[in-house]
Amino acid sequence: MNDLSLIMPEILLTGFVCLLLMVDVYRKPSSGGVTFWTAVVSVGIVLVSIVTYWPAEKSTGFSETLVIDPMSILLKLVLLISLLFNFFYAREYFKRSGKGQSEFYILAIFSALGMMVLISAQSLLTLYLGLELLSLSLYAMVAMERDSALASEAAMKYFILGALSSGMLLYGISMLYGVSGTLNLAELAEYSVRGDQSLLLVFGLVFVLVGISFKLGIAPFHMWVPDVYQGASTPVTLFISSAPKIAAFAMAIRVLVDGLPGLSIQWSAMLTILAVTSIAIGNIVAIAQTNIKRMLAYSTISHMGFLILGVIAATAQGYAASMFYVIIYAITSMSAFGIIILLVSKSKAPELINDFAGLAKTRPWISFISMVVIFSLAGVPPFAGFWAKWFVLKELIASGSVVVAAVAVIFSLIGAYYYLRVVKIMYFDEPAPDSHAGNQPSLGTYVFTLNGALILFLGLFPGVLMHYCLVAMQAY
Secondary structure, eight states: HHHHHHHHHHHHHHHHHHHHHHHHHHHHHOOTTHHHHHHHHHHHHHHHHHOOOOOOOOOETTTEEEEEOHHHHHHHHHHHHHHHHHHOOOOOOHHHHOOOOOHHHHHHHHHHHHHHHHHHHHHHHHHHHHHHHHHHHHHHHHTTTTTTTHHHHHHHHHHHHHHHHHHHHHHHHHHHHHHSSBBBBBHHHOOOHHHOOOOHHHHHHHHHHHHHOOOOTTTTTTTTHHHHHHSSHHHHHHTTTTHHOOOOOOHHHIIIIOOOOOGGHHHHHHHHHHHHHHHHHHHHHHHHHHHHHHHHHHHHHHHHHHHHHHHHOHHHHHHHHHHHHHHHHHHHHHHHHHHHHTTTTTSSSOBBGGGTTTTTHHHHHHHHHHHHHHHHHHOOSSSSHHHHHHHHHHHHHHHHHHHHHHHHHHHHHHHHHHHHHHHHHHHHSSSOOTTTTOOOOHHHHHHHHHHHHHHHHHHHHHHHHHHHHHHHTTTT
């Protein structure tokens, strides 16, 4: 019973997604809102169940294959909050475009269930099970728009490359198991710290890092990101850009920090190369993009490179800075794709950056919140994105990696160009005659405003969130 109490949120979520399947089967074709509100209420109840349980110390269950600690609780809370935002954005998109796809909510909850298992994994086997439940749901979500050849192509690429990365991850896990004789991360950590690291252990680390890098979208394992972001429907792209990044960060912490602390020198060196490559490729290639979703895809690649800079520091403060970064990025990325959703109509969906021309003249409030979001992505003070980069760079410099920090700053300044270009187009270019129709406020507008207000609040008071990140990582 004690083990079951540890996974009560996961049990509730599993029960609710089964209920949601039945509701969606028996609802009337015209009552698509029933599935949406059932999903929202279900996630809300699970969120409350997590809020009521904040453990003072680490608890393990199911023969130490699952762990509940402050880090897992905080990340699950952020995950479910982002899931609620995703639902409201998706609802707005389906109403505006006339494409009712209630399976989105079901697949998103299945995906969230996999993420929650992944976040609490204390065994390499549990970690892989959570990862596959997450991945299979995402493959199906990308392919939801069956009439779109672009979506089908993106889903096929994502599936093939995802299967390849999962195979590499399994190969790495088999090497780690072959050397250490255990799948438990705590026992693996003890083995790695003893100092008898064989070449096979380092080889296993390389393959595991490939799997983690693919899920985060880090260069040179980023080739799926632009195609999937462009090909998938906007709610799916919004979902992929936010919630799974939180789970991928947890996966990196569990495997590298919880499982292989004795190899910190090796994985820090590998992550440094991956981080610098990601920041460089992401920011430079994004400049040449004309499609807004592809531009945001390369932006994601650069942000994921920035994210792992905190992990390179290999300190509790560095891990907390990375956690702060991934949470801020998830919030900001949702609102970035929310801009696209609010401009969708049955006749047209914005695809090019120039489609946002003159938005300040036709939709002044939307353009103002959009400016807040874009400035946060660019790292302009006093918005939340600035503090995310500040905390990571501070910990990186404190660890002695001054050159890497300087390179990251230089490429961030280069990257500011393509963000500011969007603001310039919105505020200084003339709108097309029939663009940005539908000025009436909607539920999506209010959610987008709340999203922007959250970015501004965390920019003005970053210590509120950073405090909880430091508490979550104090065990390290």
